[in-house]
Amino acid sequence: xxxxxxxxxxxxxxxxxxxxxxxxxxxxxxxxxxxxxxxxxxxxxxxxxxxxxxxxxxxxxxxxxxxxxxxxxxxxxxxxxxxxxxxxxxxxxxxxxxxxxxxxxxxxxxxxxxxxxxxxxxx
Numbered sequence: 001x002x003x004x005x006x007x008x009x010x011x012x013x014x015x016x017x018x019x020x021x022x023x024x025x026x027x028x029x030x031x032x033x034x035x036x037x038x039x040x041x042x043x044x045x046x047x048x049x050x051x052x053x054x055x056x057x058x059x060x061x062x063x064x065x066x067x068x069x070x071x072x073x074x075x076x077x078x079x080x081x082x083x084x085x086x087x088x089x090x091x092x093x094x095x096x097x098x099x100x101x102x103x104x105x106x107x108x109x110x111x112x113x114x115x116x117x118x119x120x121x122x123x
Contacts, residue, residue, distance in 0.1 A: 022096030
């Protein structure tokens with residue numbers, strides 16, 4: 001079983017950027033699609049990005065498309081989510097998730113979850 005751990009959250013000013021990292025503990029991690037969900041207070045959990053096992057396939061959700069990039073470094077067991085032009089509505093807990101198939105673009109089936117990292121966009 002893969003264990004996922006997020007890092008890189010914090011408080012950012014509107015218009016700023018953040019780069020979140022998700023590091024996996026298991027050697028088998030390269031067989032996992034990795035994604036990112038976020039959840040803001042009082043709002044439903046939202047699937048915002050996914051990346052294929054090899055990293056060649058990526059999916060970005062409408063709410064962050066055009067200002068976000070997902071990438072992975074399989075040698076370092078790490079996936080990155082970089083977000084730019086941050087808005088107050090991006091404030092949320094961001095979760096790294098994984099599943100042992102290559103349907104990275106489908107929000108269903110992500111069954112491994114990290115603990116989450118808080119991103120707060122505020123001046």
